[in-house]
Structure formats: structure tokens, C-alpha cells
Amino acid sequence: MTDSAVGMGAAGLDSRVIHFDSADQMVQALGANDEALALIEGAFPGISLHVRGDELSITGPATDVGRTASLIAEVRTLAVNRTPVTPQVLEQLLFMLKTQGAAKPAEVLSMNILSSRGRTIRPKTVNQKSYVEAIDSHTIVFGIGPAGTGKTYLAMAKAVQALQHKEVNRIILTRPAVEAGERLGFLPGTLNDKIDPYLRPLYDALHDMMDPDSIPRLMAAGTIEVAPLAYMRGRTLNDAFIILDEAQNTTPEQMKMFLTRLGFGSRMVVTGDVTQVDLPGGTSSGLRIVSEILRGVEDVAFSRLEATDVVRHRLVGDIVSAYSRWDESQRASPDGRRPAGRGPRREH
Template sequence: MFNVRIRTQGHDLLVEGDPPNLDRVDRVIGQLSSLLRDGFKLSNADVKTASDLVAQDNAVDLRDHFLKGSLTAAGKRRVAPKTVNQRRYLDAIEQHDIVFGIGPAGTGKTYLAMAQAVAFLVAKKVSRIILARPAVEAGEKLGFLPGDLQEKVNPYLRPLYDALYDMLDAERVARYIERGTIEIAPIAFMRGRTLNDSFVILDEAQNTTTEQMKMFLTRLGFGAKAVITGDITQIDLPAGRMSGLVEAMKVVGAIDGISFVYFDDRDVVRHKLVQQIVKAYEAFSNGGLARPPTPREPHARSEEIRGTTGAVRGDATRGEPIEPRA
């Protein structure tokens, strides 16, 4: 990631590479060491997340990210942002009543929104969660599909159930749904309602019509919060129909109290190949072909980092003394 060589020398690490990359590695090791000294438990995934964050933004405060970045969704799973944009997304949800999360698949838009919704519910900041999704992916009218209402809509709402069961025990989910504390329904069922004291998530919003989006945004009542997620590159509406999400970006983007957070391929947190696939499709849609980066040999600059108590710096290849870094 940083194009450096790291090797051990006794109890020390010797890091070799370009000066800018040495700065980044020093930042990662220095701040993670500080967290460890304070008793914060770090996993291998946390180290990768820290490296990704510094690669995206060298000024990022890793201590702040990890200390305030963890969400505990009803105690079953620790959910934490893994990228700079995911941190901005969670901050936006905390600070705004309406938040749009827009970007490619695998960037955590729906999952993080669900984690926030569950955290708000458990903390009694809201009294219910409402999860909505258009059913346009079917390519058919719901009325023509077999089964009762629940059987008709379940396949299109399954991704929301999957995220929910990942955070709460099945018995608790069933109890919440039975009491109406959690409601999962197609967006058409929002019409005519006023949603007070609720955390509302609209998923796959790129497949709403302009009428549906306007209807949804005007359902918000007192004490409510809404998160709208979507990927404007995956619109499944019939040809000639304007996406409600695309129109909303133009219509309400300048309203105070509404926040837009945009994700890109750097925020993809699924299988490592997914990030490359997203980049390849973006390059193809822009008229080119994605090519793998050509590895570069690092320059022979080295930095020695001793243990976990701090960092020291010098250029061993030129015989410079190793001195503590201020």
C-alpha cells in the first residue's frame, strides 16, 4: 500500500521507502502504538483500516477515529467505519435529520445506516425503525406475483433483513417486528403516513420514481431521522423515467439540514476484488480500460521504529545517526 519495505532487526522494525511513505507508516505505527498504550484492543482488521485511512488522508486522526468510531449494535456486533467517507457518513447521520449516502455497492451505505438505526433504537433516541425499498427489481407488478403480501415483498426486502439479523438476535428481531417497533415494507406503503419519532432508511433509492422520492421525503415527522442510500450507476427504472434519487440531488442538495455523503471505490469493504471491479467499470464507462498499477521499487531511505514506545528517524544508507523524532 505504501510501497515500503519493513523488516525486523531484533526487537526493532526497519522501514525503507520514499520519505512521504515513511511519514505515513510512521503516522500509522505511532498512533496505533498510542492506542495500545491506552489499553485499546486492535485487531489485524483495525491495522488495515488505519493504513487505508492514512493512505486516503494523511492528516486523519486515527485515535479520534477508533475511540469515537465504534458503534455497538445491541451488543451483538461491533460496527466501526473503515474509511474516511464512512466516518463522515456516520457523523452526518448524527448531526443531520436527512442524509443521502450515494456510491457503489459494497461501501457500507445500508449496513452502517442500519447499525446507526439499531443503536438509536437501543438508546431510546427513537421509538421505531422503518426500512423501505422499491420493488422495481422484479420487473413485474407485485399484484401479479404469487402468494400473500408478505410472500410477495420478502424477496425484495431480504437484504434489509440480512443486515438486521447480523446485528440483532433473531428472537429480538421477531419481537420488534411483531410489536411494530421495526417495520420493513416497500416504499409504496409510506404514502399518506407521517413518521414521527422514527429512524427511516430508504434503500436502493436510485430505483424510486420522482413522485416516490418526493412522497418519501415529505413523510418525515417530529423527532424523525431519514437516511437515503443508492447507487446512481445502477438504475433499473424503465427507459425514459427519471430516478427520484438523481432528481433529489439537484432539488434538495442546497437545503440546510440535509447532508450528502458520496462514496467511491476506495470505500468498498467487500472482497478485495470488488474494489478492482468497481474501478474497472468506472474506467470503462469513462471510455477507457482499467490497468493494474505498475509496482515501483522504493528508494533506499530507511526509518527505524523501536518497539511500541515511539518512532525514531534517520537515513541509515547515508550513515546518518538515528535520532528521536520530535
């Protein structure tokens, strides 16, 4: 694809013509019915787009013309890499170009981790790509961020990928069995019934990434293990990809116990959200202090994800940001009282 500037017109307008290599390439980038063009014009209302043959002309304010040309270049890169250009992908590209300072966001969105059951799992933000790259290059990685940022899901995808590539012999998934206001003893059923609700999100992610019929067989063989954190005590975990989820609900002692389970040929990913601690009052979170303890330790990486990395419904990112602002106001209040009209105070 090439582009050429037509020149500056009246009232600060600019024009640019983008030449695609072929009609097929244009269809892959813009959609059979030019669906992408309507979304781009909606994002840049001052822009006018016209298609003729293998050429796309862009007219409008100079700044918007440049941004639109950059966006279309990224869309073409996705099409060349066989990444489907859906409305959601276009919205993510726009968001990354506008807010995350991504020089080449298409490189993020075309980084495939795992293909399963007709869908491909890939990072969707710059920070997510950095997180995945940290998992590739470090033995222990901490993924810290709010709900919906993909920290657990991407770690699970990397674990399944490592198992498929025979880089490890097994996957071990674990969580502390702690939730706000609940205790295991008050839940009905056997011990397995009691702990199942805490581990269910890990099972759900596995079912997204593997043939569901193979999971019971792999679990029976010990190739995949999903267990509460307490089951890790006293073990040495060799040749395994180990994920500790909801790590904000570990005590410092539990975090040390988990990290020292690392054996030869193994990798660990620890995920959690330090703003959602469900430990009893006065108990320190092992995830909150571990970055201070392990600062400077070789082959350990800390990846931090933000509200801008939320890849669930758009409102989830807005909700995360609103709660962060509210928490900041609580910490800033000199007497610890919540400002009037701000909602109930959350205890950590």
C-alpha cells in the same frame, strides 16, 4: 509511546527507535507473536524492524521509516482505545495512510457505533466516518455510493443505536419493490411472499445487529417495521428513524412522497447507487435529481461514498472502479455505441 531518531546512515538510510509505555501495550499493538511486524515489513520491503524489551527500532529508507513510524503510532492508538488490531485493520490503516490522506486513521477505526453479538460496528474509511457524523448532525441524510461502501449497513447501525438510546420509538425500513427484468405479479405466493425478496437484505442487516429472537417481537409490536415504499403513502412518521434503501429506484414523485412523510422527532437516511438504476426505460431516478432540488435546504446533508470506501472483498472495489471507467467511456462515445471488446452495454 515516544520515538527518537537515531540518525541518517549511509545510502540515505534512516533509523528510529519507538519506546512503548509497557510490554503489555506493545503486545496489544503488535500482537503476542508480533503478527503486525510481518505485515508492516511486507508493506514496506525496505524496512527492517527489531524488538528489544519495550523498544521497537525501525531502519530503512527515510521516507518509509517515517511512514512506518506513523503507522505504528496509529496502531498504538487503536490498542489504547481497545480496538482489536487484526490483519484486516492493519491493511485498512495502510490503505488510508497511503490513499485517503487520513491524518489520523485510528480515530476513524476506533469510532464505535454499535456492539452486538461479540462484534463492534464502526466506520472503516474517512468518508464513512463523515457519513456517520452527518447522520448525527442532520435530520435528513443522503448516502450515495456504489455497492459495498457500507451506506445502508452504517445507517442501520445508527438506527438501532438511536432505538437503544431511546432517541426514537421505532425504526422504519423501506425499499421500492423494483428490480431489473422482474415484476411483482410474476413472483409466486401471497403479497408478503412477493415483496419479501426485496426486503430480505434489510432483515439480514437487522439480524447482524440485534438478538434475532427479539426481532419478531419488536416487529409484532410495531417497534420495527420493514415494508415496501408504497406502504408509506398517506402516513406521517413521528419519533422514528426511517431508512429508504435502493433509493435510485424511486421516481421523483415517489422520492417527494417519501421525504414528506417526515414527522416530529424523526430522522431520515436515504441510500442508493445512482449507477444501478433498475427503473423502466425513460423513467427518471428520484435520487439522481434530488440533490439539485434540495440544494441549500437547511438540515439536509449529502454524503458521497466512492470505490475507495468499499469494505467488502478487495476485488469489489476494483470491480466498481472498472465499471465506472466503462460507464464513462459509454457516455464519451459520440454515437452511443460501445467500444469493441468492452463487453455488453448496460441500460440504465
